[in-house]
Amino acid sequence: MAEPTDRPASREWIDFTVQTLGPCTVESPLAPRLQARRTTHHSIDESDRVLFDDTLSKVSRREGDLEDLPSLEPTGPRKKIFFDPSKTRVGIVTCGGLCPGINNVIRGLVSELTTHYGVRRIYGFKNGYQGFIPRYGHDVIDLTPEVVENIDGEGGTILGTSRGQQDFVEVVDCLERMGISILFVIGGDGTMRGAEKISAEIKRRDLKIAVVGIPKTIDNDIPFIDQSFGFQSAFSEASRSIRSAKVEARTAPNGVSVVKLMGRHSGFIACYAALAQNDADFVLIPEVPFTLEGPGGFLERLREKVATQGHALVVAAEGAGQELFEDNGLQDASGNKKLQDVGILLRQLIAEDFAAHDLELNMRYIDPSYVIRSVPANPYDAVYCIRLAHAAVHAAMAGRTNMVVGRWRRRFVHIPISLAVSARNQVDPHGDLWWSVLEATGQPWSFGEFTGEQVTAFGGQ
Ligand code: ATP
Ligand code: MG
Secondary structure: OOOOOOHHHHOOOOOOOOEEOOOOOEEOOOHHHHOOOOOOOOOOOOOOOEEOOOOHHHHHHOOOOHHHOOEEEEOOOOOEEOOOHHHOEEEEEEOOOOOOOHHHHHHHHHHHHHHHOOOOEEEEEOOHHHHHOHHHOOOEEEOOOOOOOOHHHOOOOOOOOOOOOOOHHHHHHHHHHHOOOEEEEEEOHHHHHHHHHHHHHHHHOOOOOEEEEEEOOOOOOOOOOOOOOOHHHHHHHHHHHHHHHHHHHHOOOOEEEEEEEOOOOOOHHHHHHHHHOOOOOEEEOOOOOOOOOOOOOHHHHHHHHHHHHOEEEEEEEOOOOHHHOOOOOOEOOOOOEOOOOHHHHHHHHHHHHHHHOOOOOEEEEEOOHHHHHOOOOOHHHHHHHHHHHHHHHHHHHOOEEOEEEEEEOOEEEEEEHHHHOOOOOOOOOOOHHHHHHHHHHOOOOOOOOOOHHHOOOOOOO
């Protein structure tokens, strides 16, 4: 499991205040169950908070009283809620890239809303934020428990997804037109930035519409969240590719397998998959720059490994080694920088290097990214997804808005969207996860000219 990042703790003050639409005056349909037996206490003590810091040294660095310690609002059912469920219309949208577990979240939202709160109208907007914009002409789907009954066995999203900027004024026009009171947004950092803009437009119009996000990032790069849903399924699947790659490398003279895994800016999948299937000799991640050529460079180390072991296995995150390329200035439809392909570069340069040293080489290049993104959630992620979905429904029904749900220090919490998009969770090159990878692979801390001092510590694990 990804350890929480230490990075935000060094900030002096973090505002974890979550916006609300107003006082909660409606008795929750769950209230009788919450009070049914004296022995059950499933409702939330709303005066309690989840502490942000988890070590004595971090707490002791803080100034002020106990109440001043940075803390987050816990999720869970409230006895009083903001919306009257019988009059509440809900929208759900999924945007960005695929990730295991999206359908589980959709199903969890629909079943919690209908079965426990008695919400009768839930609309699925198709193909990301395009679904709100009239000119695309996408239909909406009525999401009922029957419609979502078996969707969690499938990867992907039944609602479809898209990239590309949309006009959020038009999105809110659509919400108003359709009388939507709650919008659940499932997506990555870009999607959450969009959700923040939707919330701002809603506020500007003084509307009572809650916007609650369930953050999706297969790379596990969202800050203030222990682990993102789908991450565990993703690295489990990735570890299978490592296993196959090992077999391929071992069974040919001077076999070298290169496996490229997801991880645009954060190498968590590469690290975890390599640890799960402890066969990699080298792991390359975006957080640790490296040199290819020259003494101590990656190519020399690889040759040494093949000479002593007879074969070698390299796992590279897709965002690794970007410092080796000239900036091409390319962007995708959503404006994200297009990464250059480290896998192709490695394949080419390894082949050239072995040829230059007159060495035999049997290379296999494996890129399982699209296979991994579309697998169904594993049981652990399935549990996580449904719990996030429940937390999101409780938050929205209680009028919380402009927030995402997540788990921090193993507790489910509300996090303002602004914080969830404020930074990126990354592997700390000086932390214990990277240390475990170094121990498991036996590779040096970095290759070539880079030293520990030259790499910025991001504080994530
Ligand atoms: P992933 O990174 O996993 O692919 P993502 O949510 O970051 O997911 P994007 O394609 O970047 O994927 O964004 C999805 C949608 O969010 C876009 O179609 C766009 O409408 C909106 N969006 C992206 N970036 C922004 C931004 N900076 N501000 C407002 N909206 C944005
Ligand atoms: Mg993104």
